[in-house]
Amino acid sequence: MSMKNRYLLHRSGRNQFGDPGDGPLPCYEPSPEAKARDEKLRARHIELNDVFVSKHGATWLAMFSGLSRKDAWEKLYPYGRPALSTxxxxxxxxxxFxxxxxxxxxxxxxxxxxxxxxxxxxxxxxxxEFGECGRYYVSYGKSQRTFGSI
Incomplete structure (x- = not known):
C-alpha cells in the first residue's frame, strides 16, 4: 500500500483494509449506589488530608522557613528532577509558596x-489509613491540580 493511500485511509478513520473500525463505546452511567460510595470515599480522603496537614504541616513548613525557592527545590529534589524551572x-x-x-x-x-x-x-x-479512599483523586487549597495518595 502506498504512503498516500495509507494517509488518506488514516484521515478518513479507516484501517489498511478500508474498514471503519469499532464504533464509539456506549455511554456508561454508574449506579446511584456507586456514585454515593465514590463521593463518600472522596470526602473521606479530603478529611484525612486535612488531618495529615494539621499533624505534619507545621513541621514540614518549618523545614523550609528561611530558604529560597531554589534551596527548597534542592532539598526536595536532590537529583535535580524535575528541573528548577519546572x-x-x-x-x-x-x-x-x-x-x-x-x-x-x-x-x-x-x-x-x-x-x-x-x-x-x-x-x-x-x-x-488512606487504603481505600487514597485511590480517589482530590485537590488541595485553591489549586485545580489533583492527586491520589496510593
Whole structure:
C-alpha cells in the first residue's frame, strides 16, 4: 500500500483494509449506589488530608522557613528532577509558596514523611489509613491540580 493511500485511509478513520473500525463505546452511567460510595470515599480522603496537614504541616513548613525557592527545590529534589524551572512553574499555580509546599506534602506523602525523618514502618502505618479512599483523586487549597495518595 502506498504512503498516500495509507494517509488518506488514516484521515478518513479507516484501517489498511478500508474498514471503519469499532464504533464509539456506549455511554456508561454508574449506579446511584456507586456514585454515593465514590463521593463518600472522596470526602473521606479530603478529611484525612486535612488531618495529615494539621499533624505534619507545621513541621514540614518549618523545614523550609528561611530558604529560597531554589534551596527548597534542592532539598526536595536532590537529583535535580524535575528541573528548577519546572518546579517554579508548578509553584506559580498556587496562591502562596506555603500552599504549594503543603500540596507537595500531601501529594508525595511517602517521600515527605521520609524527609521528615520517619522510619519506613511508621510511614506505612500512617499511610494505611488512606487504603481505600487514597485511590480517589482530590485537590488541595485553591489549586485545580489533583492527586491520589496510593
Amino acid at each position: 518546579f517554579r512553574v508548578h509553584a506559580r499555580g498556587f496562591a502562596t 506555603q500552599e504549594f509546599l503543603l500540596f507537595l506534602l500531601l501529594s508525595n506523602k511517602r517521600s515527605s514523611l521520609a524527609l521528615l525523618g520517619y522510619p519506613k514502618a511508621a510511614i506505612e502505618e500512617m499511610l494505611s
